[in-house]
Amino acid sequence: MSTERLTPTSYLVLGLLAREGPSTPYALERHVAATLGNFWSFPHTLLYSEPSRLEALELVTETRESDGRRRRTFAITSAGFDELTAWLERPARARTELRDLGLLQLFFMDLASEEAGTRLAREQRAIHQAKLAAYEADARIERRGGHPASGLRTVEHWRGATLPMGLLYEGAAVAFWQGVADKVVRPDPAIEPNGREPG
Amino acid sequence: MSTERLTPTSYLVLGLLAREGPSTPYALERHVAATLGNFWSFPHTLLYSEPSRLEALELVTETRESDGRRRRTFAITSAGFDELTAWLERPARARTELRDLGLLQLFFMDLASEEAGTRLAREQRAIHQAKLAAYEADARIERRGGHPASGLRTVEHWRGATLPMGLLYEGAAVAFWQGVADKVVRPDPAIEPNGREPG
DNA sequence: CCTATCATGTAATCCGTTACATGATTAT
């Protein structure tokens, strides 16, 4: 009778527990930070509270150390696995939520100064360029078979499933903000040699 | 003394009131649905509750009809305008939140059947193709000077500020899911020329 | 040793979502 509404976070936890085996919230956090967390933030407290909810629904079990740290370890139940696979068999139809503070600001930039637009465009371009570079580094590492001391299989999944989308998105974002910068910054179409940046 | 934390929704409301003048929540809703709502959902109730919060902070004022419908109309105050422009002058540094149920499912697709992967890829490709087509239609309408009976200036801003990003994103998404489909679906490389979607 | 950082957790708050409901307007 676990016909309660499950959230994306629920499925994230179920999926990780199913694939990686019994885990502590901290392990979940590390895994998420290296993969999906790149573009979908899951604050660490969520990885503590969500498993508790799932336990109430008997989709996961909890065991806890009795000594000092009292670590909690969660494991998926067969009911949880069923719920997860049922969800995976039913393809999502929801549209993408693309929440970007920069875009929101840009949408209202006609209300602000010209310099504000310039600053925004440059800042955003830099942010997305950095992210793109990080993704490309991930992709390179993966192509070499992965660094033994690091993510291993984790990164494989990341790459196979979602890293390419990250690359595509950040590439598009860089192009977009470059375009904005080009239009906002009228003078000097040649990139100024004395490019200085505010902190 | 309105040093309370404002949310993105707060700035959305402030910005619309600043640019469009005094508005009812319904007017805000319509405006949002035609523009930012394309990739950032703001449920209509938010456009009722958020202005109320802002009124408590004296960033907007409320006037209300006394007759049958008792419509509420909100207007930005000068304090509100100051808050808005101050925000716009401080460029956002937050990273993009790209929340996509489809990507989440894909991330765990190794736990499901092959057909599930196929279904997901096709479904997502169709969704993004449809959105891309809609954006392209918007862009065409804009290029012709806009339809007099429709969005007018609104659409101009949409196009100038954020429609290009929508086009870029959806283009990337279509390419991505096409790639997923190509890898997941082995047999029958011939695909129907026009991907359509069910109502 | 001391301090910084990592690791681990709880609790309160509040925004956003969902559910519900009814007054107007248009179409048939």
Add this chain to the structure above:
DNA sequence: ATAATCATGTAACGGATTACATGATAGG
């Protein structure tokens, strides 16, 4: 007239964020 849709609003619930706090480990 009646149904359907548009327009407008309130209230409750709960997940997500923020704030807080302390136990371990490593570095100097």
